[in-house]
Amino acid sequence: MSARVHALVLLSVAISCIALLLSACRSGPGAAPEPTHEAAPQASSRAASAPPSSTSAAPKAASPEPTPPPTPASSPALGKIYLQQFGDPLPDQDLAFTLRSIAYYFPNPVVVLPVRELPQDAYYPPRSRYRAEKILDKMAGETPADAQVVVALTTVDISTTKGEYEDWGILGLATVSGRECVISRFRAARGAKNAEHTRQRLAKVVVHEIGHTLGLPHCPEYGCLMEDGKGTVLTTDHELDFCPQCRKTVGEKLLPSNGPLPWDPPAHLPMVAVP
Ligand SMILES: [Zn+2]
Ligand SMILES: [Zn+2]
Numbered sequence: 001m002s003a004r005v006h007a008l009v010l011l012s013v014a015i016s017c018i019a020l021l022l023s024a025c026r027s028g029p030g031a032a033p034e035p036t037h038e039a040a041p042q043a044s045s046r047a048a049s050a051p052p053s054s055t056s057a058a059p060k061a062a063s064p065e066p067t068p069p070p071t072p073a074s075s076p077a078l079g080k081i082y083l084q085q086f087g088d089p090l091p092d093q094d095l096a097f098t099l100r101s102i103a104y105y106f107p108n109p110v111v112v113l114p115v116r117e118l119p120q121d122a123y124y125p126p127r128s129r130y131r132a133e134k135i136l137d138k139m140a141g142e143t144p145a146d147a148q149v150v151v152a153l154t155t156v157d158i159s160t161t162k163g164e165y166e167d168w169g170i171l172g173l174a175t176v177s178g179r180e181c182v183i184s185r186f187r188a189a190r191g192a193k194n195a196e197h198t199r200q201r202l203a204k205v206v207v208h209e210i211g212h213t214l215g216l217p218h219c220p221e222y223g224c225l226m227e228d229g230k231g232t233v234l235t236t237d238h239e240l241d242f243c244p245q246c247r248k249t250v251g252e253k254l255l256p257s258n259g260p261l262p263w264d265p266p267a268h269l270p271m272v273a274v275p
Contacts, residue, residue: 079148081108081210085115086135086154090185094199098153101203101262105242106210107255108148118156124167129157132173132182139180149213151206152182171233172205174212181209187233200263201236208239211246214253219246240265 081102089095095112102110122134135152143150162168171188174181188201204225211226219226224243229235241261247254 078108080144080146081106081110082113082144082147082150083110084113084139084150084152086152086156086182087115087118088155089115090153090155090202091195093195094185094202095153097199097262098203098206101207102151102210104258104262105207105254107252113150118154124159127157127159127167127169129159129167129169130154131167132158132160132170132184135182136173136175136178136180139182143179147179149178149210150180151210152180153185153206154182155185157186158182158184171201171229171236172209174209176212176217177215178213181213183209188236190233201233203262204236204239211242211250214250216246216249219243221245 083095083098083102085095090098099110099112118130119135119138122130122132122138124131135154135158139150139152157169158173159167159169160173162170169187170184172181172183183202183205185198185202188205189198192198192201208225216226218228221227221243223238223240224246225239225241226243226246227235227239241257242254
């Protein structure tokens, strides 16, 4: 009996944890929308006084042409990361940079699927954009069995419901420990200095959303790629790398740091990779 009570308690705790995580990052009926990397015009202010990241240790130079990612120590059981573009494709350089960034962090084989049309039932006429959760729902029924995650990429604006906001523009949406995520380039380009800036923001959001699908919730560490975007694309501009705690949480689902990060480090942070 005692073992059974224990099991029930553990089950109850596990369910509570899952519910908490889901409410942190996935929108839907009764759940808070994923606030990270939202970039609505009503962007909330960020904590400017947050301390710099302590994740770094050794200087390293940014390179416009990062060294090739380490060869993944692929195991047959490692699920694939599928990239699925919806609608007009990304610029070639953006897609290439996104692939390099994924390969820098994740050991999984990556497969780029043919571009497909946006699901019309995801279209939201009042704002002429697409509902992110509907894109995810559409994908969920088609995710290949061998997928770790299917990453949807699109150039159109996407949105979801956030609290009192029925339709809130976002950069990306994922379910914690889910198998699908969607990222839009649209808001990454807003206020960007140039195409490279947009590209780096986009890739950071892709890595962030894949991080959610690996089970990572939002992280309070300033500069961590899993930071909550708090409604502004500007968050991505000070993000650098996964912090040690996030790396510890996912373990071998992330590759060890190896070589320069894919993106330019924020000017105020040391240029480092976490060993
Ligand atoms: Zn997030
Ligand atoms: Zn972190």
